[in-house]
Amino acid sequence: MKISAELRGFQDRIGHVFTRPDLLIRAMTHSSIASATRADNQRLEFLGDRVLGLVIAEALMGDDRAATEGQLAPRFNALVRKETCADVAREVELGAVLKLGRSEQMTGGRRKIALLGDGMEAVIAAVYLDGGLSAARDMILRLWGDRLSRVEADARDAKTTLQEWAQGRGMPPPRYVVLDRSGPDHAPVFRIAARLDDGRQAEGEAKAKRTAEQAAAKALLEKVSND
Template structure:
């Protein structure tokens, strides 16, 4: 009996589809290994990895809602960890530790350690702009995965992911727990000086990965400079440099 279409292309298409499905499953399994949790509904994990640029016509399929939920779940989980780990700490110290642990840069580091950057679903424009290394997107993905785990497995699942990812950071903050800009402003005001002034001394790098050098000036004193990937980070670095240089702070920020 004669066939009205060739067999090979159809067979090839099925093979490609099978390989694609296998590759996706392998990617999901690798991420699950790193976060230490197996999803019952892996569609939630895929949604947590989907940026709005990949499906601009359907926001419900992106990580936005999961990121919203995960942000709250992460804050509660880390607060619980801090409450148990530092029984003698006052509210102010706990708040500073919480802010350090859940800030964008910390969440981006966690997402990078999970190796999710290469697997984020992005639109072509975002890919060309280097969005796989964008700290804001990586931070959102971290929170979205926590949110997805909460939906999939409840509080215990999300708490387990957070504890595994943030345990070491809990006792080893990456920067001083006190806010350097606030500390410098309070120091200046306590001496009757104007509020410290911050100016951009230098900016470099592409738009998706800028680098700033900020100078902070206090009246009558030599300015200090700090660098960072955002103005906010660079301003904090400049304030810290000033405080340490003038021996207002020790090197560990106290």
């Protein structure tokens, strides 16, 4: 089966040439364009999530043999969450080759975190089925790259840390206030302030409300640490 030039370029970006190109085509097929003769990528997404989890768990245990389960769990969650998968998908320009129905195209589906993350998981499953666990592991470790080495910082939950800091000083929990919501409905940008009871605050901005809250909490932690 022949594949398009765009998909051949995508193979180069992920570092795996398919012996069964139909797997790659299926991985790139969103349910919005699926039909009786064209399967979508949802089953591959299900499998890819499990393969990713296994590879990341193995890597974390191998990198830090003294870490407890309580230390490994937040690192694992930071590396396999949908936002991280979507970040990797953006780096390999997965959105450009994702096959979408007209409605998803019109609402910015190629930039949506959920669609990109699901697509990346489907690609992982396709590589696993095409080349085995070794091929999937090689691709995951290559594409996740230095995320593995900096995961300790990424895994820190800034909101929880800030709340613990405030409560340790007799303050009520921080408040999070939406200051602005801009951009189109399909790609909003949130600007959020994290505020302490003593009047100190900091802002964060991101395309997801939860991410903006975390950014604001992190900025406020840095501020109170320097005061």
